[in-house]
Amino acid sequence: MNVSTRTFPTNEGSLFFGSSNFTTAPYGDYWKFINKLITTKLLGPQALERSRGVRADEVNRFYLDLVDKAVKKESVEIAEKAMKLISNNIGKMLMGKSLSEYDEEADKVRGLVAETDVMSKKFFLAAILREPLAKLGVSLFKKDLASLTLRYDEVLEKILGDYEDRHKEEEHNQSSEMLDVLLEACQDRKTEITRNHIKSLLVDLFVAGTETSTINIQWTMAEIFNNPKILERLREEIDLVVGKTRLIQETDLANMPYFQAVVKEALRLHPPGPLVIRTFSDGCKVGGFDVLEKTTLLVNSYAVMRDPYLWEDPEEFKPERFLPASPRSGGQEDEIKDEVLKYIPFGSGRRGCPGSNLAYLSAGTAIGVMVQSFDWKIEGGKVNMEEVRGTMTVAMAHSLKCTPLLRYPNPLTSLV
Numbered sequence: 397m398n399v400s401t402r403t404f405p406t407n408e409g410s411l412f413f414g415s416s417n418f419t420t421a422p423y424g425d426y427w428k429f430i431n432k433l434i435t436t437k438l439l440g441p442q443a444l445e446r447s448r449g450v451r452a453d454e455v456n457r458f459y460l461d462l463v464d465k466a467v468k469k470e471s472v473e474i475a476e477k478a479m480k481l482i483s484n485n486i487g488k489m490l491m492g493k494s495l496s497e498y499d500e501e502a503d504k505v506r507g508l509v510a511e512t513d514v515m516s517k518k519f520f521l522a523a524i525l526r527e528p529l530a531k532l533g534v535s536l537f538k539k540d541l542a543s544l545t546l547r548y549d550e551v552l553e554k555i556l557g558d559y560e561d562r563h564k565e566e567e568h569n570q571s572s573e574m575l576d577v578l579l580e581a582c583q584d585r586k587t588e589i590t591r592n593h594i595k596s597l598l599v600d601l602f603v604a605g606t607e608t609s610t611i612n613i614q615w616t617m618a619e620i621f622n623n624p625k626i627l628e629r630l631r632e633e634i635d636l637v638v639g640k641t642r643l644i645q646e647t648d649l650a651n652m653p654y655f656q657a658v659v660k661e662a663l664r665l666h667p668p669g670p671l672v673i674r675t676f677s678d679g680c681k682v683g684g685f686d687v688l689e690k691t692t693l694l695v696n697s698y699a700v701m702r703d704p705y706l707w708e709d710p711e712e713f714k715p716e717r718f719l720p721a722s723p724r725s726g727g728q729e730d731e732i733k734d735e736v737l738k739y740i741p742f743g744s745g746r747r748g749c750p751g752s753n754l755a756y757l758s759a760g761t762a763i764g765v766m767v768q769s770f771d772w773k774i775e776g777g778k779v780n781m782e783e784v785r786g787t788m789t790v791a792m793a794h795s796l797k798c799t800p801l802l803r804y805p806n807p808l809t810s811l812v
């Protein structure tokens with residue numbers, strides 16, 4: 397509870413690092429309201445079940461696009477395809493309409509998200525430095541933030557306006573429950589929700605959800621490509637659970653423990669967001685040391701998940717470590733408790749990532765489709781696993797470019 401808040405210096409009116417954002421909001425009523433809303437209407441297990449069809453459509457589109465590339469013998473950048481899939485998923489879950497149906501806007505949103513990512517690296521760094529550098533960070537980037545906000549505002553107003561028009565015409569057809577609640581709250585004078593809050597939340601969800609999931613998909617595929625035995629075992633499991641005639645779907649994932657272990661292990665070795673940043677609300681003692689109120693807490697999850705005191709062979713990619721059947725050293729309960737503390741790619745506690753279930757489903761089906769349906773020709777034979785270091789995300793230094801080859805002569809059927 398004491399480290400459930402964030403106190404970044406914010407920039408009034410900005411849609412990113414602004415005073416209306418959710419991810420940078422202090423722990424309080426506004427954060428609680430939005431957290432409940434996104435859990436019940438967007439990212440919680442029941443909400444995800446309701447939106448399953450939306451994502452199945454997008455995965456099928458992703459699959460057919462790769463089939464097309466395979467037929468034309470063209471190479472693909474995994475990051476580009478993954479980014480498109482993930483942003484379309486989030487866009488459609490948020491707005492009831494796929495971003496891909498907004499061609500021009502979709503490209504703009506993806507471009508802005510990429511720009512925000514670069515910007516956030518500088519900004520986080522400045523923000524975690526203590527005063528007066530934190531304040532300096534805001535003023536240093538004020539101009540860039542204003543320009544970014546202006547462009548986000550333009551594209552999000554277009555999409556929101558379109559949503560409202562469609563909503564009036566189609567009477568609850570294709571409606572996004574989350575947006576409906578927010579738009580209603582915005583008109584209700586008793587609440588303090590403004591249109592800026594809505595747009596800031598959309599930016600938060602696109603930024604927090606797309607780059608992270610894209611990086612996760614890339615690293616997982618890279619590990620699979622470099623470990624042919626793992627690829628073989630994954631395919632055996634997929635063939636057993638899904639068969640060879642239909643395309644993998646979200647509901648298959650729960651029946652594939654090895655597949656889940658591979659994705660989990662990739663997140664352990666390559667957490668896309670390796671720094672968890674919080675602020676101590678009150679002074680306290682940690683490990684005998686006095687910690688002052690408002691101290692910034694930085695947890696290096698990358699280091700925790702490679703710590704030789706916590707993990708056996710920490711630098712090795714060993715999915716078996718996450719198989720339920722693997723022998724446990726102590727009591728099962730202790731082991732689970734232990735894992736909560738040492739396995740933290742999504743952070744932890746109240747401010748832990750609310751999108752982790754969605755991330756597992758979206759990355760799971762994307763990786764599943766690529767493993768199940770294609771062989772892959774890698775440029776240079778082996779994937780270069782060098783990391784981009786010193787930034788807020790740990791991405792691959794060299795883009796993962798490869799050519800899909802059809803595994804089956806006829807396209808697999810989708811249950812969409």
Ligand code: HEM
Pocket residue numbers: 418419420486600601602604605606608609612667668669671672673741742743744745746747748749750751752754755
């Ligand atoms: C592999 C994919 C993802 C990874 C590795 C990831 C990781 C993280 C991490 C480390 C945090 C900070 C947690 C903490 O402070 O304890 C976070 C927060 C957050 N994530 Fe994710 N995330 C992913 C996907 C998503 C998705 C798909 C969404 C939603 C569309 C999302 C939305 C958020 C939000 C809104 C927060 C801020 C929560 C708050 O401040 O209360 N993330 N994520």
